[in-house]
Amino acid sequence: MTKPLRIGVAGLGTVGVGVVKILAARREFLAAAAGRSIDIVAVSARNKAKARGIDIGSARWEDDALKLATADDIDVVVELIGGAEGVARALVETALANGKHVVTANKALIAHHGIALAKLAENKGVALNYEAAVAGGIPIIKALREGLAANEIESVTGILNGTCNYILTEMETTGRDFADVLKDAQALGYAEADPSFDVGGIDAAHKLAILASLAFGREVDFGSVNIEGIEKITAADIKFAKEFGYKIKLLAIATKSDGGVEQRVHPALVAEGSPLAAVSGVFNAVAVRGDRVGLLVLEGRGAGEGPTASAVLSDLVDIARGLVMPPFIVPTSHLKAPAKAAEGGPESAYYLRFNAVDRAGSMAEITRALANASVSIERIVQRGDEGDTGRKPVVFVTHKTQESSMRQALAHLLKLVDVAGTPLVIRIEDGESR
Numbered sequence: 558m559t560k561p562l563r564i565g566v567a568g569l570g571t572v573g574v575g576v577v578k579i580l581a582a583r584r585e586f587l588a589a590a591a592g593r594s595i596d597i598v599a600v601s602a603r604n605k606a607k608a609r610g611i612d613i614g615s616a617r618w619e620d621d622a623l624k625l626a627t628a629d630d631i632d633v634v635v636e637l638i639g640g641a642e643g644v645a646r647a648l649v650e651t652a653l654a655n656g657k658h659v660v661t662a663n664k665a666l667i668a669h670h671g672i673a674l675a676k677l678a679e680n681k682g683v684a685l686n687y688e689a690a691v692a693g694g695i696p697i698i699k700a701l702r703e704g705l706a707a708n709e710i711e712s713v714t715g716i717l718n719g720t721c722n723y724i725l726t727e728m729e730t731t732g733r734d735f736a737d738v739l740k741d742a743q744a745l746g747y748a749e750a751d752p753s754f755d756v757g758g759i760d761a762a763h764k765l766a767i768l769a770s771l772a773f774g775r776e777v778d779f780g781s782v783n784i785e786g787i788e789k790i791t792a793a794d795i796k797f798a799k800e801f802g803y804k805i806k807l808l809a810i811a812t813k814s815d816g817g818v819e820q821r822v823h824p825a826l827v828a829e830g831s832p833l834a835a836v837s838g839v840f841n842a843v844a845v846r847g848d849r850v851g852l853l854v855l856e857g858r859g860a861g862e863g864p865t866a867s868a869v870l871s872d873l874v875d876i877a878r879g880l881v882m883p884p885f886i887v888p889t890s891h892l893k894a895p896a897k898a899a900e901g902g903p904e905s906a907y908y909l910r911f912n913a914v915d916r917a918g919s920m921a922e923i924t925r926a927l928a929n930a931s932v933s934i935e936r937i938v939q940r941g942d943e944g945d946t947g948r949k950p951v952v953f954v955t956h957k958t959q960e961s962s963m964r965q966a967l968a969h970l971l972k973l974v975d976v977a978g979t980p981l982v983i984r985i986e987d988g989e990s991r
């Protein structure tokens with residue numbers, strides 16, 4: 558066996574602890590698989606006194622994580638702190654500049670600075686691996702880089718945030734409320750340090766921007782992702798969707814067109830029975846359409862200690878085996894500049910929910926407003942009073958229409974005195990039917 562791969566782990570939270578545990582439990586097998594042992598020589602976190610339930614053996618403790626980036630006895634810095642800026646960014650930049658390999662689970666960092674960091678890694682001939690940054694335990698980056706290399710990718714559709722999928726599933730199956738379930742997701746180690754990144758769709762957008770870059774050979778373009786989170790989804794919406802034969806999921810969709818790439822993250826109604834509707838709890842799924850392979854769907858746990866640490870370890874084993882690949886599949890000089898496709902996406906059906914005053918003629922006005930925008934209605938449901946306000950929740954499912962028509966219909970509705978508040982509009986997607 559050649560000499561050990563010496564690693565420094567920065568961050569001993571949910572993911573860092575998972576990495577230490579796997580390295581202890583699978584030490585011999587990993588050494589055999591990689592051809593050399595993987596040894597933790599140093600660790601860093603904020604609070605040395607915190608009980609973490611792990612044994613770091615003879616590894617030294619560094620109060621200052623940046624010391625890992627310059628230490629002579631470290632070959633790989635494993636960054637598991639998080640955040641697009643601050644210590645995490647400084648640590649990764651310094652490590653790469655010092656010719657050290659980097660493994661990270663930090664999607665915010667890669668989505669914002671991935672290309673600059675990749676250039677740095679390429680110049681130094683070292684690896685920048687980030688399998689854990691997208692879809693937790695699903696090896697989607699390896700799949701795109703290796704298994705699907707022969708394909709021109711047409712679209713990538715995913716459920717990419719475990720916290721949101723867990724919240725939506727719990728709301729559906731137990732009727733519990735949003736805030737309550739979010740607390741659970743935090744306690745289980747699924748949520749980001751700032752959970753508004755999860756529920757606001759930003760975390761899924763970070764991951765989508767990375768996947769779109771890998772899939773379509775363009776530089777990461779996080780700024781072009783249209784983002785909408787799940788904050789406005791109520792238990793009533795989930796119930797209505799179920800009545801119509803759908804589930805509500807936070808989808809992340811990237812599609813290639815002649816003009817560039819369309820990237821969007823938003824809640825969507827997906828048909829029950831489709832692959833994406835079946836993905837529940839903390840699970841993620843990524844559906845890739847390639848010109849040769851057709852549709853491929855990968856599903857697995859998208860967050861949490863074990864699945865995420867599993868992905869970190871796969872990156873470490875690659876480095877221990879001597880594999881150093883361009884971080885974005887092709888060298889950065891081969892990546893095309895970002896190009897945002899015209900917005901609007903394909904025609905789609907829509908779910909529309911709002912409260913309307915219950916008086917003679919109000920429904921006629923509402924349906925006229927939709928018709929004037931060329932939006933045709935497939936189903937209407939009206940339910941009992943919202944308290945004693947005299948308003949009733951009304952839900953429409955439309956036939957397929959252009960997004961521009963839907964926007965126009967919404968503008969008309971907002972002008973009607975009988976419509977209270979801003980209607981909730983959710984796209985209906987097919988959930989990647991085969």
Ligand SMILES: NC(=O)C1=CN([C@@H]2O[C@H](COP(=O)(O)OP(=O)(O)OC[C@H]3O[C@@H](n4cnc5c(N)ncnc54)[C@H](OP(=O)(O)O)[C@@H]3O)[C@@H](O)[C@H]2O)C=CC1
Binds near residue numbers: 689
């Ligand atoms: N949790 C998950 O399921 C997943 C997380 N990720 C990503 O992995 C990364 C880590 O996430 P996670 O483990 O959940 O985060 P945690 O919040 O659980 O852990 C963060 C760790 O970083 C340490 N830390 C914070 N600031 C510093 C600093 N200045 N110097 C040294 N250490 C510091 C903390 O120290 P201390 O413990 O002392 O406070 C803690 O150990 C993030 O980028 C996240 O987005 C990716 C996929 C899944």
Ligand SMILES: N[C@@H](CCO)C(=O)O
Binds near residue numbers: 693720721
């Ligand atoms: N907060 C993220 C962690 C995994 O990236 C999620 O819930 O999916």
